[in-house]
Amino acid sequence: MPPADVQALLYKIYTANFRVGDLTGSLGIDQWKLPDQDRAALAQKAETLHTAAGGVEKARNDFNNHPEDSGLAEATTSAIQSLLPKIDEFAAALANTPGASNAKDYQQAAADLRALDQKLEPYAAYLEAKNQPPPAPSGVTVETEVIKPSAAQAPITVAAPEKSPLNNDQLKTLLYKAYVPAFRLKDLLSQEHPDTWKIPAAERTLYNDSAQALQKRLADLASWRDQLEAHPESLDAAFETYAALGKVSEPAGIVGHMVSQYGDAKNGSEYVEKARQVEEFRDQIEPYVGYLLRRHDEAIGTVERNFDRCETELTSVMRSTTMAAEPMKNVLPVFKGRGRSVTRGSAAHKSASHPSKSVKPASSKPAPGSSPGR
Numbered sequence: 553m554p555p556a557d558v559q560a561l562l563y564k565i566y567t568a569n570f571r572v573g574d575l576t577g578s579l580g581i582d583q584w585k586l587p588d589q590d591r592a593a594l595a596q597k598a599e600t601l602h603t604a605a606g607g608v609e610k611a612r613n614d615f616n617n618h619p620e621d622s623g624l625a626e627a628t629t630s631a632i633q634s635l636l637p638k639i640d641e642f643a644a645a646l647a648n649t650p651g652a653s654n655a656k657d658y659q660q661a662a663a664d665l666r667a668l669d670q671k672l673e674p675y676a677a678y679l680e681a682k683n684q685p686p687p688a689p690s691g692v693t694v695e696t697e698v699i700k701p702s703a704a705q706a707p708i709t710v711a712a713p714e715k716s717p718l719n720n721d722q723l724k725t726l727l728y729k730a731y732v733p734a735f736r737l738k739d740l741l742s743q744e745h746p747d748t749w750k751i752p753a754a755e756r757t758l759y760n761d762s763a764q765a766l767q768k769r770l771a772d773l774a775s776w777r778d779q780l781e782a783h784p785e786s787l788d789a790a791f792e793t794y795a796a797l798g799k800v801s802e803p804a805g806i807v808g809h810m811v812s813q814y815g816d817a818k819n820g821s822e823y824v825e826k827a828r829q830v831e832e833f834r835d836q837i838e839p840y841v842g843y844l845l846r847r848h849d850e851a852i853g854t855v856e857r858n859f860d861r862c863e864t865e866l867t868s869v870m871r872s873t874t875m876a877a878e879p880m881k882n883v884l885p886v887f888k889g890r891g892r893s894v895t896r897g898s899a900a901h902k903s904a905s906h907p908s909k910s911v912k913p914a915s916s917k918p919a920p921g922s923s924p925g926r
Contacts, residue, residue: 561671562616563858565632566609568664572639573605574847575657578716584650594645601642604635617865622679629676632669636662650721714846717839720784727777730797730833733826737804738770740819740826749814759810766803772796773830787844794841797834801827 576598581591608631615624643658718726746759773796780789804827812820 558619558675559616559862561668561675562612562619562628565612565628565665565668565672568661568668569605569608569612569635570851571661572635572658572665573602573609575654575661576602576605576642577714578719579651579654580715580719581651583719586649590649594649597638597642597645601635601638604631604638607631608635620679622676622683625672625676625679629669629673632665632672636666636669639665651719653720714843714850716843718837723784723840724781726833726836727781727793730830730837731774731777733829734770734773734800737766737800737823737826737830740823741767741807743819744811744815746814751810751814755810759807762803762806762810766800766807769796769799769803773800785844787841787848790837790841790844794834794837797830797837800830 579598581595581598584591586594608628611624611628611631615621615628618624639658639662643655643662646652646655646658741763744763746756746763749756751759773793776789776792776796780786780793783789804823808820808823808827810820811817811823
């Protein structure tokens with residue numbers, strides 16, 4: 553396996569292992585309604601799982617820095633194989649708890665790590681066979697020199713992942729609460745009959761445009777809300793839901809004002825009240841959106857730091873193979889065939905040397921009508 557493929561495989565292991573630590577840090581076990589004994593046991597298992605995931609990351613990072621070291625390859629595979637049963641045990645322990653829906657995510661992460669470890673094992677076996685000393689001749693004892701690896705740089709890990717302000721159940725509850733006033737606004741719109749109002753044409757057009765805008769924005773809110781509920785870790789769905797919650801107030805206020813003026817004043821005030829409730833949920837979901845943004849930036853920053861460190865180490869390794877510049881002797885160039893300037897004197901001399909081309913003298917015969925004595 554080429555070194556580039558090994559590093560790509562190790563990065564996939566990093567991603568799957570980071571997923572395990574991220575899931576564990578965002579569960580919020582201390583907020584679950586469980587007996588104290590069960591909560592303590594589950595928290596202890598979560599801590600054990602988090603420690604094992606940290607061990608995998610340390611071994612993986614050391615091996616990534618020294619991809620030819622068979623000992624580090626063996627340590628990485630052993631750490632992964634030690635982590636896998638702990639993931640399965642913790643996923644099973646989540647049954648009958650508020651975090652039971654997360655068990656499938658742990659099972660998926662374990663399956664990914666198991667598949668990646670199976671790809672890494674042949675390379676580890678190849679390194680072990682490669683580093684074995686050649687067989688010594690009979691009767692001759694060969695002493696093996698033990699070379700200790702150089703100190704590796706500090707691994708890039710997330711020691712303590714930020715805790716999510718909302719777990720999945722709390723997020724679903726919040727989204728449902730936001731759905732109730734939004735559904736009421738949609739219901740109110742379906743009950744209006746503006747064609748019976750005595751209203752100027754311009755204001756009727758304004759109402760129709762505002763009602764259509766409100767209806768479309770409510771549909772967008774429902775769509776993004778469903779996507780966020782299905783994928784609570786989607787940054788795109790969380791941000792779009794956050795934005796959609798703030799877009800309902802403006803058209804709802806216009807519709808409510810015109811309904812109060814030309815229709816039922818009670819319904820008109822209800823438009824304003826329900827729109828205000830929808831916008832309040834925007835403030836409640838804002839911390840969760842900020843948490844997803846920070847986690848996304850942290851993941852991107854980790855990748856960028858890894859690339860920067862790889863580039864620095866590669867430059868350091870390649871520096872010894874770079875050829876020094878050869879000095880060149882500074883010489884004055886010799887110009888050949890310099891042109892000579894041509895002067896008028898030289899041109900006159902050239903004309904004099906060719907009499908056949910000289911100018912004939914003027915005739916002494918006087919012009920007609922002229923006086924000879926003059």
